[in-house]
Amino acid sequence: MPPAAADLLAWYDRHRRVLPWRALPGEKADPYRVWASEIMLQQTTIAAVKPYFERFMARFPTVEALAAAPSEAVMTAWAGLGYYSRARNLHACAQAVVAEHGGRFPETEEGLRRLPGIGAYTAGAVAAIAFDRPAAAVDGNVERVMTRLFAIEALMPAAKSLVRERVLSLLPPERPGDFAQALMDLGATICTPRNPACGLCPWRGPCLARAEGTQESFPRKAAKKTGTTRHGGAFVLLRADGAVLLRTRPGKGLLGGMAEVPTSEWRAGYDPDPASGDAPVTAPWRRLPVPVRHVFTHFPLELTIFVARAPASVLPPDGMRFTPVRRLREEPLPSLMLKVLEAGLEALTPEPRG
Ligand code: SF4
Incomplete structure (x- = not known):
């Protein structure tokens, strides 16, 4: 039947x-x-x-x-x-x-x-x-x-x-x-x-x-190829007035048009270094021990997070902006960047004194 x-x-x-x-x-x-x-x-x-x-x-x-x-x-x-x-x-x-x-x-x-x-x-x-x-x-x-x-x-x-x-x-x-x-x-x-x-x-x-x-x-599927993990650095800069440095990604391509904290290039085996041009500004960058991992459709990504504080007088480099932390939800931040910001801002928050 x-x-x-x-x-x-x-x-x-x-x-x-x-x-x-x-x-x-x-x-x-x-x-x-x-x-x-x-x-x-x-x-x-x-x-x-x-x-x-x-x-x-x-x-x-x-x-x-x-x-x-x-x-x-x-x-x-x-x-x-x-x-x-x-x-x-x-x-x-x-x-x-x-x-x-x-x-x-x-x-x-x-x-x-x-x-x-x-x-x-x-x-x-x-x-x-x-x-x-x-x-x-x-x-x-x-x-x-x-x-x-x-x-x-x-x-x-x-x-x-x-x-x-x-x-x-x-x-x-x-x-x-x-x-x-x-x-x-x-x-x-x-x-x-x-x-x-x-x-x-x-x-x-x-x-x-x-x-x-x-x-x-069923359905029968060919064996799946997983991409090689790419590595990069993400730079969370918090200004003394409570604003974070952000920029907009290019309109086309991965996460096109979305907001992000400045990042280095992403490629397999890349070891980001704030002292060699990866960081958006000169600052006392601190490397966090635990990277943020994210899986895109074609490759996994591992971003090492660097954090630093800056005085309120610091201006954003060309094409970037400072957004107050309380207004971050108005920015088109993908979940990868929400993870980066969460880890970075937590590391920059002073421990409460007991
Ligand atoms: S395999 Fe799917 S379509 Fe076939 S009987 Fe079971 S539930 Fe129904």
Whole structure:
């Protein structure tokens, strides 16, 4: 018996997840909220996205409000979510929707894909969920369900096109938006990477991996290469008036447009040295014994932290600024820099006298 969309939809009607960006049953979805949530959910968990999404929507309630906002405000609202190119694309996309489409999102996958930052997955998800179009939205959850259901042996990511074909073959003419969300929910809550709850799955009958007991071996993946660790130095300079030296990273590339404390170059085996041009200013730099570690998609990073104090009269070097510690939350600081600042400022805080 082949898997049927009706079984999945019946399961979804009983178990649908209530999420802040989803429409309630019988209501129309808001394309702006669907699109923004899908961008935020790329490489990020629902639990992490929820509070950001609520704050983001309170700050930019419409696509017009987002388009009109200064880019620093968008980056600050995004700070901490990671993968910052998404925030830049989000802003550019909102501006394109307003300038080229009168503030209305295109309803088709093709139209959506012409917008900045919208790839195959997001176009499919927005077309299906916001406009009830028969589109395939294939994310990691859907890949897992489909490769197990049909025991797809091809390795990821090459198997993506096979997964997509399978989704399209199951797509019902009625309720394609609910079908897309149902598949995502099934992958997220039942067909989990470890210990899938097959006994509760509406497709337990036709599932080939379940019949073979090989569920956890899908999707098949090529061995992952991890990048070489890069090393660098981060310089936390605290002025006597309680302000910290910051600068903005170049607009393009890793953490583009985000704020940071000045850092040296980052490369494998690099040993930063304040005395040989790595530090932004001359100061009595102190090296902290414990570095800050962070893992980017392509490489792990280890930053050695140097801290120093400076008199209130010190001016920032060209292209840098002093920001009061109490206003740091207004800066678009990525989580790496929050870790650096936390460690650096703690080391600069005098011990209370007992
Ligand atoms: S039966 Fe198990 S492995 Fe197969 S789709 Fe359902 S949860 Fe996933």
